[in-house]
Amino acid sequence: MTLARKKLFAERGIGIAVLVFVLVAPQIVSGFWMDAILSQSFILGIGAASLVFLSAYGGMISLAQAGLMGIAGYALGNMVTERVEGGETKGLLLGWDPTVSVVAAILLTVGIGILFGAVASRSFGIYFLMLTLTYSVIAFLFVSQVTQVGGFSPIAGIDRYTPGFVGDVVNDRQRLYYIALAVALVVYAAIRYLVRTPFGIALEGIRDEPTRMASLGYNVTLHRTLAFGIGSLIAALSGLLFAWWSGQLSPSDIGLQATIQLLVIAVIGGLTRIEGAWLGAFAYIWISNEVTNKIPEGGLWLIGGSFNTVIGLAFLAIVIASPDGLMGIWDRIWSGMRGRGGTGEPAVAGGSAGPQA
Amino acid sequence: MTERLRQTPRSQLIPLGIAAAAILFALLYVIVIANPSTGVADSWRTTNFGSAFDNPGAFVFTLLDALTFAGLLFIVASGFSLIFGLMRVVNMAHGSFYLLGGYIAYEIQQSMTGKGFSVQSSDVNTWEWVLPLLVAMGVIALFGLGMQQLLLRWNQGQDLRQALITIAVSLIVADQVIAHFPRHVPAGTKAFGGNAVGIGWPGWTNRLVDLHVWGVQYSLARLVMLALGAAVGVALWLWLYRTKTGMVIRAGVDDRQMTSALGINIQVTFAIAFAVGAALVALGATVGTSQGNISQGQDGVWLLNSLVVVIIGGMGSLVGAVAGSLLFGLVTAFSTTYLPVSGPDCCTQYSPVLTFVLMALVLAFRPRGLFGREA
Numbered sequence: 001m002t003l004a005r006k007k008l009f010a011e012r013g014i015g016i017a018v019l020v021f022v023l024v025a026p027q028i029v030s031g032f033w034m035d036a037i038l039s040q041s042f043i044l045g046i047g048a049a050s051l052v053f054l055s056a057y058g059g060m061i062s063l064a065q066a067g068l069m070g071i072a073g074y075a076l077g078n079m080v081t082e083r084v085e086g087g088e089t090k091g092l093l094l095g096w097d098p099t100v101s102v103v104a105a106i107l108l109t110v111g112i113g114i115l116f117g118a119v120a121s122r123s124f125g126i127y128f129l130m131l132t133l134t135y136s137v138i139a140f141l142f143v144s145q146v147t148q149v150g151g152f153s154p155i156a157g158i159d160r161y162t163p164g165f166v167g168d169v170v171n172d173r174q175r176l177y178y179i180a181l182a183v184a185l186v187v188y189a190a191i192r193y194l195v196r197t198p199f200g201i202a203l204e205g206i207r208d209e210p211t212r213m214a215s216l217g218y219n220v221t222l223h224r225t226l227a228f229g230i231g232s233l234i235a236a237l238s239g240l241l242f243a244w245w246s247g248q249l250s251p252s253d254i255g256l257q258a259t260i261q262l263l264v265i266a267v268i269g270g271l272t273r274i275e276g277a278w279l280g281a282f283a284y285i286w287i288s289n290e291v292t293n294k295i296p297e298g299g300l301w302l303i304g305g306s307f308n309t310v311i312g313l314a315f316l317a318i319v320i321a322s323p324d325g326l327m328g329i330w331d332r333i334w335s336g337m338r339g340r341g342g343t344g345e346p347a348v349a350g351g352s353a354g355p356q357a
Numbered sequence: 358m359t360e361r362l363r364q365t366p367r368s369q370l371i372p373l374g375i376a377a378a379a380i381l382f383a384l385l386y387v388i389v390i391a392n393p394s395t396g397v398a399d400s401w402r403t404t405n406f407g408s409a410f411d412n413p414g415a416f417v418f419t420l421l422d423a424l425t426f427a428g429l430l431f432i433v434a435s436g437f438s439l440i441f442g443l444m445r446v447v448n449m450a451h452g453s454f455y456l457l458g459g460y461i462a463y464e465i466q467q468s469m470t471g472k473g474f475s476v477q478s479s480d481v482n483t484w485e486w487v488l489p490l491l492v493a494m495g496v497i498a499l500f501g502l503g504m505q506q507l508l509l510r511w512n513q514g515q516d517l518r519q520a521l522i523t524i525a526v527s528l529i530v531a532d533q534v535i536a537h538f539p540r541h542v543p544a545g546t547k548a549f550g551g552n553a554v555g556i557g558w559p560g561w562t563n564r565l566v567d568l569h570v571w572g573v574q575y576s577l578a579r580l581v582m583l584a585l586g587a588a589v590g591v592a593l594w595l596w597l598y599r600t601k602t603g604m605v606i607r608a609g610v611d612d613r614q615m616t617s618a619l620g621i622n623i624q625v626t627f628a629i630a631f632a633v634g635a636a637l638v639a640l641g642a643t644v645g646t647s648q649g650n651i652s653q654g655q656d657g658v659w660l661l662n663s664l665v666v667v668i669i670g671g672m673g674s675l676v677g678a679v680a681g682s683l684l685f686g687l688v689t690a691f692s693t694t695y696l697p698v699s700g701p702d703c704c705t706q707y708s709p710v711l712t713f714v715l716m717a718l719v720l721a722f723r724p725r726g727l728f729g730r731e732a
Contacts, residue, residue: 061517119716119717119720119721120720122720122724123720123724123725125516125517126445126447126516126517126520127668127672127724127725129447129517129520130447130664130667130668131664131668131716131720133449133660133661133664134661134664134665134668134712134713134716135713137657137658137660137661138661138709138710138712138713140657141658141661141709141712142707142709142710145706145707145708145709146706146707147706255657256452256656256657256660257657260524260527260528263521263524267521305529305532305533305535305536306532306535306536307532308528308529308531308532309528309529309532309533309536311528312525312526312528312529312532313525313529315521315524315525315528316508316522316525316526316529319518319521319522319525320508320522323515323517323518323521
């Protein structure tokens, strides 16, 4: 058995073990762990997966994903919540049917995403990163300045209005857990499928050689715009789940802070492989949960500061030590076994995405 | 193939038409279409002051607001652009440098004047403004230099990794600033991290200048801000185009390897440029804090401002930074004054959308910004 096959088997084995664990986890772990750690990991993992998808297959490091998640959540919050006597007074309070609102929020987010993508589609590399960062900050300024749709205090009570097929997520957190898990699995499978289609392969071609692909007759800007649209669809799903999970949304769920959080998750997991998104989300949320409880009232020992200093230092260490994150370390262990063959270069994303036919 | 080539300009005609129409409409709206808010029924044409013909004074005032804000924008963004132009480093910690610089200047001025939290301009003499400025510039320059030497020198060329490193630094710096500043707080209140504080301009700037144009009286402090922006621009131009260091920097921008092959120590040049870029953001922060205030969250705002300016103007171009600052300043000032005010909460708060529209309009035709070159 070749090493590559062994690695594939090892990954499959780990994958099945993880799948079995998360399926039975609500029976094993405490309610807090299920809801605050695992559910949140699935949800933020979906958001990070949209970033990793764009980065691994499109070569586009998009910092707009947190903004798009927030746009979806804010859209939902504005559409579903209704005017209740003595209740929430934030947002437009349209009081639409939840199912209609979910569809409308997704469509709106994807529409905005395609617009964002169209503007950014001719920028590459670090320019693309900067441009998409401005999208997130502009979205943040929009929801915090435009008091009709939000303003500085949060839109609350979004989780009270869910479509019938989602059910009551306020009390039945286990239901929300399985919904988040199902969406995460569907997103994962869909991305794995998508990158094997002619579109996905063309996207990888554009990532590596945009000029050559253009001269072969591919519409580079259109492919990149569509990929960005797909990324915004995934981000929208994550944003909706987050709105149900947290029940409320505030501008800080959109802005620079949220953008960096999602980027940290994606980088911890590894920007080259989709699996890394959920791995990174789990690691991030688990660490943050451990650390936040241990930070003294007056700030960190000696230097002061809060959780962000810790996560910043951890992020710095990871970027310096292994820019490919945890998945990169995993890939390097295997290529290290191959003897001197492993040069530590990032593994080909997805494993088997070579040109077929 | 020739057919494709001929079609390309035609496919640009539609976006070009839309862009021209949008710009024309914006100009017409400001100059003639807008109505003053008094005496006319609320409509999409109702603005605070009406069109330039209705109230030429307000128009000049807004124009000056735009130009002076552009001066501040230029000071901050030129540092960002300088660092990128030479080293291809996107310094995501630029906003955090702004935050730190502003608070440092505040603390120095507080300990110098001893007037306490609510320091008045009249209590501040020129020296009490210039020394905080110089200290902030020095500290931030050293800080930026340290970051460059420790974290960015050994991985040159890996632009994504460097951007991620600076993001990590920005996270740490912003959090530390919130944990430790402001240290001088009003008597009887608890020091609360990241609270808004301001610096006083020197007393002599605290007056209005009569411009003798439609009776406009304008704040001298804001004009000083514009003058400082212009001075920074001229100084940078002289430095880059009239000195030996500047010549080396320009050579390094064009061809880094060839420059070092000619026996020039490009690392020293990088270090100088990074320190100057960081010092510029501290200058901008001191000026910005004197004009408004500094508080938690402004790191994000100023990172956005710098990004927008250089995205519009083109990365690493001095002229581009000027053009980007002017355009962004104009859009910001005019959108907050000339967006319609029909109803209690419409529409001046929609100005962030116009920032996006401005970027979209520029990037649709020049993906590398107005004065950007192919990397």
